[in-house]
Amino acid sequence: MFTCWGREDNDTEPMETSYYSCDWFYQAVCGSWHRTEVSSHFITIPKLFPTCFHKASFPLQDDPVNPISSSEMEMLYCRDPLGSITFNTAGGNFRIDFAGYWKTNIRTGQRQKLKRSFSTDHIERCKCKDQAPSIPAYWENMDPNARFKAFKVSWQTSEYQNVERYVREIGLLQEPLRVLYRVQNVDLWELYSRKKIQLMRIKGQSDIEQRWLFHGTGKNNVENICLYNFDCRISESKRQGHVLGKGTYFALHASYADKYSRILSQGVNDTRIMFLARVIVGKYTTGRPDLCKPDGDQIENIHDSCVDNTLCPRIFVVFNSDQIYPEYVLEYGG
Template identity: 25%
Template sequence: VWVRGALRFSKTPNGGEKLLAAASSHKCLIQLEDVAAESEREEVVARYFLKQGVQVIVYLGDITKQEADALVNAANEDLRHSGGVALALSKAAGPEVQRESSDLVRRDGKVATGDAVMTSGGKLKCKKLLHAVGPEKDKAGGRERELQVVQGDIIHEKTDVIVNSTGFKSEPAGVSKAILTAAGPPVQAELFNGQKHKFIYIHSGLLGCKEIVHVQTDQEAQATNKTCKKVLKLCESKGFTSAAFPAINTGTNFKKVEVDPNSVEYQDIAKGFHKTAKYKIHKIERVQNYHLWSGYFVMRRKMEMKNSAAELGEKYLYHGTSAESCHCIERDRFDRNYTGAHGASYGAGVYFAINASYSANSRYAKPDPAGLKRMYVARVLTGHHTLGDSSMKSPPQRGDDPSDKYDSLVDNLQSPSMYVIFHDDQAYPEYLITFI
């Protein structure tokens, strides 16, 4: 029996003695508890005794405050703790747990359904966290409907349908232009030569989806909701399980965003930098340029068709530069005309280093008046490479076909420390690290 005010009564004159007398006469235990703490008290829902003599207790409470040797987290195969209880545990544990999880996946690959992996408990009141991956709903016979708001590039999404909002009468801009550029000329021609209906269904072109649905833009929220519902019904009728919609008002072609130092994204970039470069990071910025990304994406698809997906050689590499060159690189890609500071020892192209320490050299990452240096972390398509030399204006051909050339040059075939590319769209300046 819970009696409110018992703790307060026990502190009155003779209150404690009266409670002891009551407990003695009724042969019971009186437990005093603060009312403020009562709301946080765990409630035992059920108890079970297994054959082995183990007792299982079901509590109703906050698992992030639970004291135990180990807590179990219902995780996904990527160990991205981005929603539900997994997100709550990750937030309470601190960034260390997500960092350990990402390292596990990077080292050993995705966690198979039915398996579990272990990390530290971080700031939780446990020694270890067990991340168990259960079956997906659609594979278990159920129907799953999920809405996710994702920050990223829609043209790079692996989905059944990509939705493109267009005005039909005007030239495409922003996200719409990026989608059409990445899809390729055949899709552009099919869209603008066809009849202008509210919905137009077109094949995906060079994009990694099955179909593109072009819908006429309407600024009214009610009309937009109806359009979204129609697209989702279309997906269901065709058996599609996923669709990517562009966010409203995402027509900005260029944006530079400072990355949160507490985020996993920041920690991953900083970790790669600090493997070889022992400098203090001032800030990390993400470069978002739809035109440059579209060019890179198209080049990626071309190389994928030429070399196969396994031989893309897509890598994160480093490129030191001056503050003056940043504006040009972020808006008009890595151009050989203003990256000549790296010399031409292995060919007259754009140079990228495997180790950040090389690009951090003041010869390349020139300090500004405040002593700050700058370095890009770029996505680079290295593909098939061969040994370069100073006389090369472009990569040599690989075989008898003069049109089939190597994709990049290196300084050492057995153990490259740098890559040289000759096509501007082979690299995308994804992050800018400012350091001292």
């Protein structure tokens, strides 16, 4: 995963620098300090079978830029406080310089500040507890005053390859993926993260089902969706036959969402556009045309979304925009 530069392991013994062990923190895009942790988030996806779908897990790391834990970083630091390490991740190739407390993207030269601090209960509480949901560490640095930015993802990264494989194998899209953009919108990400936490707390669950789902659209809608998210009210007013409810519709298969994609520009390539969104589907029920929320007029909200078929869902309807994060914009076809 990573390579140590400097002294060989047998040249020095790990040294005890203090009575307390230390942890490592990185300064996120939001300016807050977050503990360096190894964490993976799993999006539930269907695995294709002849008759139906069975659930499987597709790993989607929230922090792939930090593939080593705080304790591992501390161990390497103690071996050589002036040394450095390099590693490859979904976000690119990185180098950590212990002497200067920097993490550097080798390709772009962008740097992220690091901090080493005693791991006392007080520090943990100040740094990590009760903070806003963490922004994914693989996000690139952006202007803090920008409301959103779409970053082109290099085809050479594992991030691109994972999405491309998902689009092809799960989305069943036959046409080639031309360009992939990662949408970075701090406000929408925090709304999505808080909604996930809220639903888990209300339901008394340690997790809730999320999926990567497709939504075809036209070029004129892309900027507004990236900025404000999908608007369920607008979706409802523009839809002629909302057979599963008056919300925003997503498809399991990109090949189905392709019906609603519009050509970017008429020409030889006929490139089209589509969103790959992260969606909290939770517990779902069969939809109906009159529904404005999954459970209709019932006071208690048991369900979180509507589907076409609860056993083998292919179409999902969401009525609350906070359950959606427009994660990627796909340009494809031609």
